Amino acid sequence: MPQRPLVVLFGDSLLLDGIAVNLAGRNMPGAIRMGSDVNDVRECLKTLQPALIIFELGAPQSTAIFSLLSEQPGIQLLGLDLACSRLIMLNSQQCLNPTMNELCQMVQARAGQQGNSSKGGG
DSSP states (O other): OOOOOSEEEESOOHHHHHHHHHHHHTTOTTEEEEOTTOSOHHHHHHHHOOSEEEEETTOTTHHHHHTHHHHSTTOEEEEEETTTTEEEEEEOOOOSSOOHHHHHHHHHHHHHHHHHHHHSOO
16 A cells, blocks of 8 residues: 655646655655646545645635645645745644633634744844
């Protein structure tokens, strides 16, 4: 049985070509390319069950990728926003039926992380 791919690079852009070449040069096992011409992107990605999907935000089929966040625990998405030269990381961390106290603790923890990172300055 073949090893589950760790990374799926979804799309047809030159940027993704460059990332694929760079990962191959770093001996990244399990990184595969998937063109946007796939008929059922969501179903294909569900079958592959990668740990990380790298894709371009705003690409025609990128919305199908977002639905995987609720369907596949542990999956991470790395969206490339070419217009702003930034990366957006999303994960499928879930909390079932959180209490109001748990929700507020999560918000405080996230806000605390954001506050600490902005204080680092330069």
